[in-house]
Amino acid sequence: MTASSTQGVKTVLHPVSDLAQAKAVYAALLGVEPQTDGPHYVGFDVAGQHIGLLPGGGPQGLTTPVAYWHVPDVEAKVAEVTAAGATAKEPAHDVGGGRLVATVIDPDGNLLGLVQG
Template structure:
């Protein structure tokens, strides 16, 4: 039923600042933009990270961290966490060993969204099966 991650959307009250922050973090410019929205393609599968002006948030949406964390695979969680913190993110969940081959951490970006990072051996195994 669920075939794969397509887009993760983050709300922001300052879209220009969020675009600048994520461009610095990711090392790429948004590939798609329109008023109130910017979208990056990132990673091995070119998943989308969208930044949306919070004026377009659904009625009743609350500011700040929500109940879900999307984890992006990274090769070095401690180094990635250090970089995120150096760019102004705040620790949300500390670096945690979750078992052999699984390490996680998460931060809140300067705009209040939770960004999770993870070393996940299953992700690497999956990549190894691709032609």
């Protein structure tokens, strides 16, 4: 797999104002209980997808859901998409367990997430 390929969108993060209420709604929607259930993050894994709930938009300050593209090398992908016209927003950083994430903004102002690991 080259740095230019992706494994598709497998993670979507949603900012929420009431974590307990959102957790109940997403558990009902997805038909599963969360695999990660903490005061700062609730995550569901279902059908090869990860759905995350971030109270108050989390440290990223998200105001809308963000799709995260899974890539083999997040730093190479940031370099590739910024060379093509995107703007780096959040540099690649480890969020635990060896998982690296970054965000970029496309030319129309859409926030794109990238994740490795």
